[in-house]
Amino acid sequence: MAEVATFATSDHLLVVIDPVARQTDGESVRIAKDVLSAGAATKVCLPDGPEEFARALQRRGSRRPVVIGDDRALARAVAVLHRQRELAGCALSVVPVGPLLGIAHALGVPAGAVAAARSVLDGAVRRLDLLVDDSDGVVLGALSIPPLEGAGPDAVPGGGNDGPGSPSRPEDLAPTGTWLRSCHSLVRSLVVPRPARGGGGGPAFGGGGGPARLRVEVDGDTLVDLEQPVEAVSVTPGGAGAAAVEVRPVSVGAAAVPLRAAGRRVTISGPDFRYRADTAVSGPVRRRTWTVWENALGLVLPG
Structure with missing residues (x-):
């Protein structure tokens, strides 16, 4: 069973908005950003590509990372944090926006920008198992x-x-x-x-x-x-x-x-x-x- 921990709602957030989310559903992105900004101090990052995406996570400092994007953006964020060996000390959040959302929803992330953003602010950290292959995938x-x-x-x-x-x-x-x-x-x-x-x-x-x-x-x-x-x-x-x-x-x-x-x-x-x-x-x-x-x-x- 996954471990659960409570989480303070006043943490500073680094909100990384995936370009596909911006292109496919800008309204949901705006709603999620507004909900997050109303509930916590946020720094918003709009990467244009994967290198900027990875760099934003690497330079997050003490901010808690929040990804607005689909399953591909979530997988990319987890891969970056894993390769930095920072998953153990990091609580990652995702607001699912985009064409591929099955994995995020299967993991328990709510559907809808408002519900997902509120869970970022009020939710709890659950520790989940991962599969890691012999080339670090x-x-x-x-x-x-x-x-x-x-x-x-x-x-x-x-x-x-x-x-x-x-x-x-x-x-x-x-x-x-x-x-x-x-x-x-x-x-x-x-x-x-x-x-x-x-x-x-x-x-x-x-x-x-x-x-x-x-x-x-x-x-x-x-x-x-x-x-x-x-x-x-x-x-x-x-x-x-x-x-x-x-x-x-x-x-x-x-x-x-x-x-x-x-x-x-x-x-x-x-x-x-x-x-x-x-x-x-x-x-x-x-x-x-x-x-x-x-x-x-x-x-x-x-x-």
Whole structure:
């Protein structure tokens, strides 16, 4: 269960307004800013891109950071604070504004600019678990393979986590106007099948046309191995320092029973595969390990 702490309403706030929020719903941004300014001393920052976004958080001093933006802005803020190793001593707030709001709402942030801004002022800090991969990428909500199932054109495409485009690199997640116009074509390019390099992964996994074959290990125990083709894998922070892992094997005749496990460390390996972590699509990679960081994120939510 998440740890809860009360929070003083008189703290100074650094309000960072994501450019996509300003472009898509300026009225909600104005309302949120007015509510926050009426309840606390605020400094407002209007970054034009990811570098300014990161710099604002880095120079916040003793101010409590508040992000006005969508799931991508929230993920970017968490990534910046994580890379600075400042999440443990920071209480982050978000007012969800923009096209992608599912993660923020799933974490408990209220819908609507007024309700969310009031929770920033009157809420409590809840400590939440995160998934952190072996290239320092952070997952707030869920990890899924294949990445584009239900992911539409709003998914953020990226390269492997070891290079540009990784969700662990907030500078590559900046949604500018040009980025929004080109996003759809970039996502389409992700699903072009690549030649398999010694394995039978399907197109969504980066392979050549057969069912996906992955090895999924949870705390060193193998949940599924390469000889068992799978349709999908999902990993979510489950609370209490453990991740919930579900593997859906390929069904032959009758529906296959999902394989489930829980553990602190999850390793997925096999022929080239892509994965979706929150709003970002990464890969192809051949191996990736995610570890649960218990109570790593302090998020201000309604008390």
